[in-house]
Amino acid sequence: MKRLWDKGDQPDSLVHRFTVGDDPQIDLRLVHFDCIGSAAHARTLQRAGLLDGVEADRLAAELARIARLAGEGRFAIPDELEDCHTAIESHLTAALGELGGKIHAGRSRNDQIAAAVRLFMRSHALRWCDEVAETIACLIDRVRRDGEAPMPGYTHTRPAMPSSVGLWLHATAEALLEQLRAVGHLLELLDCCPLGTGAGYGTPLPLDRRHTADLLGFARVQRNPIDVQNSRGRMETCFVRAAADVAAVLEKFAGDFILFSTAEFGFFSLPPELTTGSSIMPQKNNPDVLELIRARAVRLRARQHELEWMAAKLPSGYNRDMQLVKGPVVFAADEMAALLPAMRRVVRMFVINRDRLAAAMRPELHAARAANQLAQQGVPFREAYRSVADSLRRDNFSPPSEVCPPSRWPEMLDATEEDVCELTRVAADYRDRIFAAEKKLLPDA
Amino acid sequence: MKRLWDKGDQPDSLVHRFTVGDDPQIDLRLVHFDCIGSAAHARTLQRAGLLDGVEADRLAAELARIARLAGEGRFAIPDELEDCHTAIESHLTAALGELGGKIHAGRSRNDQIAAAVRLFMRSHALRWCDEVAETIACLIDRVRRDGEAPMPGYTHTRPAMPSSVGLWLHATAEALLEQLRAVGHLLELLDCCPLGTGAGYGTPLPLDRRHTADLLGFARVQRNPIDVQNSRGRMETCFVRAAADVAAVLEKFAGDFILFSTAEFGFFSLPPELTTGSSIMPQKNNPDVLELIRARAVRLRARQHELEWMAAKLPSGYNRDMQLVKGPVVFAADEMAALLPAMRRVVRMFVINRDRLAAAMRPELHAARAANQLAQQGVPFREAYRSVADSLRRDNFSPPSEVCPPSRWPEMLDATEEDVCELTRVAADYRDRIFAAEKKLLPDA
Amino acid sequence: MKRLWDKGDQPDSLVHRFTVGDDPQIDLRLVHFDCIGSAAHARTLQRAGLLDGVEADRLAAELARIARLAGEGRFAIPDELEDCHTAIESHLTAALGELGGKIHAGRSRNDQIAAAVRLFMRSHALRWCDEVAETIACLIDRVRRDGEAPMPGYTHTRPAMPSSVGLWLHATAEALLEQLRAVGHLLELLDCCPLGTGAGYGTPLPLDRRHTADLLGFARVQRNPIDVQNSRGRMETCFVRAAADVAAVLEKFAGDFILFSTAEFGFFSLPPELTTGSSIMPQKNNPDVLELIRARAVRLRARQHELEWMAAKLPSGYNRDMQLVKGPVVFAADEMAALLPAMRRVVRMFVINRDRLAAAMRPELHAARAANQLAQQGVPFREAYRSVADSLRRDNFSPPSEVCPPSRWPEMLDATEEDVCELTRVAADYRDRIFAAEKKLLPDA
């Protein structure tokens, strides 16, 4: 078989190479999802009377086989077939003859790719829920183990007030909780079915779009066919954003960790197996893993922006620019699969140097507390502030003897865990729904 | 009064100028919200026994007066007072003497500004719900009036399939509906109270944070005090993003409109009062309003990215970099207030040139329909495609006589409107809740 | 007078407001340069016989008067006149009657604004040469004063090898030297005259463009009139980039300084007059000035990107989007005028804590030297590396007694200064040329 749009002309080979680009590699990641979408389309054609039951069954079986082959790395997309859609239709035609040519009725590569990418994103966003929740759990575990260790709190990278290892770790857990909520919002956004909108202007065939959406486990039909095409880039941006936002939380942790584990701060260390060395300085144990979390967070953010500008200032309807939208989506999925486990490894294994932490708890950290204590005794706060400043200046400041109120760790951690539970429960229901739907479409894939 | 941190030293004037920057101008926009936050803090101090009822009442009354002055443009922030927090505390001290100095107990400018900006964002995000919903309504009105006019649908900026003015306008409505949903998510994100976390490490005073949150109408307490500071930049990014995403929808409409209203396409025109002219070409009627929607969407997106990078790679806890986070937030609010009304003006008033549209409905637009029709008659789609391609090539293609199925406008528009209703109902409840809360805190403001 | 394109219609006031935007404020910064460009245009019209000598003289004199008024803050651009071009032509007409209306023959606001912005950028780029050179000088001064102080050198934010305060400061000087070279390239880029290309397609009037370029002190004529319009955004990007690149150098210095002046590193301090304090923590002396150098560098980079995307994906020829190109240009000029003096203040005044530096010079810093020394004695480097690693691990490493070779400061600093001299000499010649040209055009401005 040939390109789907083959009309007998021979394309210029340089231009062919230029337009095909990386599609044959990147589309391998979409084959599974295109098979699911195609199976749903076949069933929709069946319902419209355009395929009979046997035909639809045979198509579904062959699509399941393609999905299996792809899962085993045994489905190839030759350059001359351009993309996964062509390779799949070509495979179907080779296997099923004329029947393979029937699958494309009432659809276009435009709604087909929108559906495949949406299914890909939905599937990965669900994994992210697990990964993020697991990382929060890992942080909370560490807080429960070591959270009470005192640690200076910083503002302007300057010692400010008493804090603790637990407060610091919990801040990352809470920030990830916010991202978990955001991934939930992402899932809600993605929960609408683009299939059945053809090239962007609908199809004259009497396809039941609500039925297609149900088959694929989508809550909503994406009603307007032009909007389906216009939403490409837009939805992918939201997907990559969610990843970049998670990565930004890890990046802040990484930056803090690099700082707090310098020789000079010395609060934390990495165990040797998590460090790397220098080719010339035998003494070095470097936190490369954290530097790369930082750097890969930057890269992911940059890919988000790439998508935002890629989609900007394009006329409505499909434009070929959308080809380049797929790369950052697949990239984001891969990065998340690498970043979160690396993060957890560090959270579980990093060493807390309690002596260095204790030594860092200098009296000045209590200056604000001293001022607030005076305020509690009735001195207007601004006056109390100046009096403490004076005693610091005259070097005769001593922190108030009264200890800090007992920390409220247990409740705080419980509250975070409760929120995680609630948010992941929603995701789990969602997962069950779509898993059942996909299972039904491609039972043997 | 002086800087809040005055300890008797004279700051270098060049450095003072450099660090103060635009704060005296930008903070004027925050005075109202800082007064609300301060009133809630005063009531929390009262509950903790640190102020008595008369004191709290007097502070609340004076804060209301400041808010009124600010609303009338009569509250100034002198350069030497740096920011709105200092100017407000200074005003309170001038008006109430020693009592003014008591308001800052148990808080810091760090949680104070986090709260003021959050209240600002929440307030504007609610306005955006209205503005976006009104713009959707305006688009749907126009669809009801003129939506049936046929219009070519484009892919690759090439005539592709039959479409209509309504389908095109409705695509923008649906994209805005998605943004309305996203603004709802933003409101949920913002719905947690940062106040009571001090400089980022809590306060030793026994403040009831849940009470503060209730006073301010927040659903959740932002538990971790470090996370409160770390969330600066992060939450502001989400705010500016929501604006930039709305603007991106308008930008696509604007780009389409500029194209479809060229002399060459001629589908639409602007009435003279919406165009501008050239200083040397007397014949020109330029779509500057649409070019600027496009350009201002770019600018807004760039400000989003500015925030994303501003917050990146900073150590946790407050850093002065956060000063520059306020500008883009205020900017986004102003841009939204300008962009959406301009958009509606265009949507309501643009002229539809039905003759040009009719002339553009060339037979080739029906080629895919012809192929699908053959497919309906049992020809495998790929074969049907090649046969139609041949007839086009031999110039003897005639479109199938059967007309398009009647459009499903009424249902589609109703469904969009229903979704708008549901989403705005949530926003309205939210608005009622916070309006009541703020009213109670500053009854006379 | 009215808008230059007034044809009797009344524009919609909301749209008028939307399209005018900030122009009346921002354009105030361009009045001086528009007067210079206009004077050159008047002289070109004179040469073409379209104005007589008396007319050109009267126009030049009035333009000089406008430039003087603007310099004194006494030239206003009312909203209804939209921009500086209209306000200037309006002023000329009010002052000179019919003659004022003659100035616009053979030009357009399109080439007029391209010229004014180019003159603005050229003027500021020249200032940047001075500012950057002065900052390098300031750094080298400090190196000469305190450069020999030993200091650890870091990789991965970990102590790596022996370095010195001088080596660290000189790194910034060299990075700025590279930017000085880049500003020179910018000046070369900007050194071509856009005037005389009308709206972007030339003018039928016989204007001598080479003459105009000479009058304005430009080396080259920007030949292609379409390219003149297409270069808007493109050239402005280069201007803002040069500023952002300088700022990035300052940002790295600032980041280092914040780190090296933490309580934990303690190598450097800021004198009290360069620090700011906290509203609640009396002990704090914060490096806000350096945090804001970092943050303002981010903001400037973001504005560069704003321009890059603003200009992207626009059709060739003038588009109204270009209105928004002016803001970031003026912004960059202002930021550079603030950043470099702040930087110099810090470089001159920061305190070096020699005790802390000395204490930080731990033996491990010499591990690579030890390995290299073994290599000099014939041991293959990789083997020497492992042997030193072993002795570190067994805790019996002692650094080689031989001291470091004497630093080559004097030559290195001399070489840097020589390069600065050479690069600034080129800039100075350039400045003389354009100063003479502008003086001749507007002798009394």
Added chain:
Amino acid sequence: MKRLWDKGDQPDSLVHRFTVGDDPQIDLRLVHFDCIGSAAHARTLQRAGLLDGVEADRLAAELARIARLAGEGRFAIPDELEDCHTAIESHLTAALGELGGKIHAGRSRNDQIAAAVRLFMRSHALRWCDEVAETIACLIDRVRRDGEAPMPGYTHTRPAMPSSVGLWLHATAEALLEQLRAVGHLLELLDCCPLGTGAGYGTPLPLDRRHTADLLGFARVQRNPIDVQNSRGRMETCFVRAAADVAAVLEKFAGDFILFSTAEFGFFSLPPELTTGSSIMPQKNNPDVLELIRARAVRLRARQHELEWMAAKLPSGYNRDMQLVKGPVVFAADEMAALLPAMRRVVRMFVINRDRLAAAMRPELHAARAANQLAQQGVPFREAYRSVADSLRRDNFSPPSEVCPPSRWPEMLDATEEDVCELTRVAADYRDRIFAAEKKLLPDA
């Protein structure tokens, strides 16, 4: 052999995988350049008496062999060896025994990679000079062939004034000429030698850095070793920027072309072999090649920004983040190698539809000329403008009979070509210099 920093510990495999990342693939592109740098380093060690002549010769010969192997795709970098530096040192040790271990004396992977990437960039920047010059030549050829064809000139995407196909094509040639100048500036920037600075703090070995620079054909020594590391990211940004700026010129051409080749404008067409089709619309001939030039320009710009932010806010000295700087550099080289030939293909082969162009030359295009003609006859321009506006409004405008002055194509094109010649001559000299240098270092590579 093992990792260069192997000290006997077993790294965590997940962290190893995470830190190694794509290096084994990307570094393959750097092997050739690392061999050149290593050969220069061996010769420098020889000059310092640390290797004898035979040793240096043997190393050089083996490095040449590695370079050849890499050129033939037969040099592999196993994951466990991390990067090209380790793989090369490992190969040398396998082939030459103990001598292989001597090459790393006095250097570090930090200056080694800086050198390899710089040589890579320099080599590709030189190719860009050729590619850009060839593209300009291709545009000018087309202008000479078809440039006189009249074509409307647009402002605001609205017909404005008479223009021509040649003026439009020449605008792209001139914009590319500016980029050719910029690539020259890039080459000047890159023309300094980082080798000999070790990990970023120099080397105690008496290496003659001026000699190393000469061996590699660099004009300058990059003096400060810290700056060498700090310039990573910075110089790479300039490299990717130059590519992105060239791509931006192509993108504008592509955008114009897509517009001017719509069915509605119809000025140009693509021959069938340069178009692609639709999977469902048999009539489509889509300009995918131009859409992808546009999209790939966006992607390249995004990678530039990725580098800018990657390098931002890092402490001075080497940080592992720099690993991710290599990818965008190699990417930019590949994109340029794809984009410029695709562009030339289009420029040479696109079809000019003279009938459509002629039909588009409507009388209104001459309105400004009419006003200017009145101005030449003494009517103040602003009055002439209004009188023409009136006649247009009353529909009795007829353009002035006098034809446009004959275009000045021959001179303009000659001038462009002359500039290209001059700029490429400089590049050619540069190329000769470095070619000779590299040839001498690795004679048989």
